[in-house]
Amino acid sequence: MRAIIIGAGIGGIATAIRLAKKGYQVDVYEQNTYPGGKLTAFVQDGFRFDAGPSLFTLPELVDELVSLQAPNVEISFDYKKLDESCRYFWDDGAELTAYTNPERFGKEVEAKFDIPAKKIVEYIASAEFKFEKTARIFLEKSLHKSSTFLSPQVIPAVLNIYKMGLFESMHQLNERKFKDEKLTQLFDRFATYNGSSPFKAPGILTSIANLELNRGTFYPEGGMHEITMKLVKVAESLEVKFHYSSRIDEILIKQHQAVGVSLNGEQQLADLVVSNMDVYPTYKELMADQPQPEKVLNQERSSSAVIFYWGVNRNFKELGLHNIFFSNNYKEEFKHIFDSKDVYEDPTVYVNISSKLTKTDAPEGMENWFVMVNVPANSGQDWDKLIDQIRKNVIEKLSKRLKLDIAEHIITEHILEPRTIESKTSSSGGALYGTSSNSKFAAFLRHPNFHRKIKNLYFSGGSVHPGGGIPLCLLSAKIIDDLTPHAST
Ligand code: FAD
Incomplete structure (x- = not known):
């Protein structure tokens, strides 16, 4: 057949x-x-870039x-679990490193934000609980076959429905749990892992945090x-x-x-x-x-992205594999993406640097930066104009926070954006996640x-x-x- x-x-x-x-x-x-x-992936001027996903x-x-x-072949796929999941930076100078061990991350939060470590450990345990109880029904089976809903795995999910956060948004849930703006923002960000807004996505999606912060973030050998x-x-x-x-x-x-x-x-x-x-x-x-x-x-389409692939001619010790530079107004940022369908002037910037782990991804003494901003799916916006503005705003934001003019260190550049994501993969609107x-x-x-x-x-x-x-x-x-x-x- x-x-x-x-x-x-x-x-x-x-x-x-x-x-x-x-x-x-x-x-x-x-x-x-x-x-x-x-x-x-692609190679440009001696820098290798993973073009799309960076988080595994x-x-x-x-x-x-x-x-x-x-049986007659030996194909191995090697990867390692990372201790550190992401470095977070705010414009006011605050920074926090998230670890893939909840206790260690809890200690970091307690030391930096004066919030008890226990709160983080409990939050991540509750995220694991939601994931464990719902994954087998919502993710591993067809939702469109009655047999799925007649299976015994449905019972624990139904019995615990009140704990799932179905009736509030991710943001409401995180704000209620942490009563801290920065920590709420940090946990809200997991909505972007499927291209959504934390202000609209249901609280059950707080379970996504568990993948990175408990089950772990991994890195395949070679990228x-x-x-x-x-x-x-x-x-x-x-x-x-x-x-x-x-x-x-x-x-x-x-x-x-x-x-x-x-x-x-x-x-x-x-x-x-x-x-x-x-x-x-x-x-x-x-x-x-x-x-x-x-x-x-x-x-509604998920968000898309504008990605600048930059070869930079120096090393940045303060940065890790995954880095986030947060917007000062997260709510406004998502309003722009999903309501007015344009881009906020102070976007959250994600910088991924695979050469931190795969040295050959950049020439000696240099780094390969994947710099991504979430944007709306393509619906005919003036992307040339928007990309110019985003580039200027991103360079200004990173330069201020890293205390040097980033633009002077970019020696090669490539750009991927909603129109090119759409033309290269036929994804409607260039949406990253359907x-x-x-x-x-x-x-x-x-x-x-x-x-x-x-x-x-x-x-x-x-x-x-x-x-x-x-x-x-x-x-x-x-x-x-x-x-x-x-x-x-
Ligand atoms: P796609 O990757 O959408 O591929 C579809 C294929 O179909 C394409 O190769 C296309 O050329 C082909 N095709 C289309 N039409 C035709 C046709 N008519 N005939 C023949 N072929 C056709 N996910 C994560 O897990 N972690 C991340 O960190 C992450 N970050 C991302 C960052 C970016 C910039 C992008 C773009 C995506 C990211 N994602 C991430 C999402 C992830 O990449 C996608 O969800 C996933 O790769 C989509 O796979 P897919 O099977 O849907 O196929």
Whole structure:
């Protein structure tokens, strides 16, 4: 039996591995000349940059895929757990380092902010509790099959519903817990891990903090792009064929059944089709003559980003792998992103420096900076003008806080922004994580991993259930694995 996957994003590669392991002959068609979609990398003037994701959590989901490799090969995926998760900086001179051990982080908060360590430890334990009780229902299973809700795992979640924070926003919950502006801001930031606003996203998403601050932040040997490269190798070991520069134009549907795809006028038939491309263009471009689930497709997009990749010609001892320079007005920043759909003049700036851990990512004595600002998804804004303003504001903010003119140290630059994210990956609006989680019903409004009316058509990746980010994309593949039969010969 043959399976065709449209797109070699991380969700597509993971689905390819799982279907090949079930006996399918798998072909992946990718419009780009390379795999990985958003999870890719590039080299410029001697600096190597991971172009997309920089934060790696739940590595066991990658391990699980690596363990499916063919018996005759030895593909290893190596990574280490980091002690430090992120360095936080505020304009008034305050700074705080978060650790992946809750007790250690608690001590740091107590020393710097005079808030009892116990509060942090309890908060993170409650985040773990929420995650543990809900992950098996909301993330690891299809939300669109009644069997999910009849499983015994639903009972503890329902019994503890009052502890889940469903009825207040993340910000309200964090403000109530900490009664401290900076700590509230720090924990609010986890809403951005799925491209949402802490002022709108439900309190249950405070469980995200647990991933980084308890289960841990990890770093793959050689950088994030290794996740893509190793999983492609695993897929190839199972005889998955990757076809690059191959843009699919249509999903072929006959009598309510997906029967293949077409590219450049040529038909490729299959027993099963999986779209790993964003679900919006999947319907609008590849299934234009089918009924369109407009309510699902028109959900609010997650945030996008403007990223400056800077080669800088010196080292910064005060910075680590992950660094955040907070805005002075977080509420205003999110109002701009999700309401007026532009960019606040004092944005929060994330600086990731992989050369702190992989020395060869930058020439000796230099660093590779990935400098990211959250922005709205593309809806036709004047991005050239906005990017000029963001660049100026970011340089001013970092220069003030680091007490030197950053602009003088940038020796090479590349920019990625909503329009180019969209054109390189077909993600609607250049959204990083598909749709936002700015409502308590968001999880239920994401497109299912299967089509309700068209047999043999499945969906993986960040724009469908359970959502965006590497771990959730990998889980979408796992759900498809659960939903599909073994290949018969
Ligand atoms: P995508 O990466 O969206 O890839 C889809 C693929 O389909 C693309 O390769 C595209 O070319 C291909 N395609 C589209 N249309 C067609 C067609 N018609 N025919 C053939 N091929 C087609 N996540 C984290 O976990 N941690 C982070 O720190 C993090 N940071 C991020 C930072 C940035 C700047 C970005 C952009 C994303 C970040 N994310 C992060 C999100 C994460 O990268 C995504 O959720 C994830 O990689 C999406 O994977 P996907 O499977 O949905 O596929």
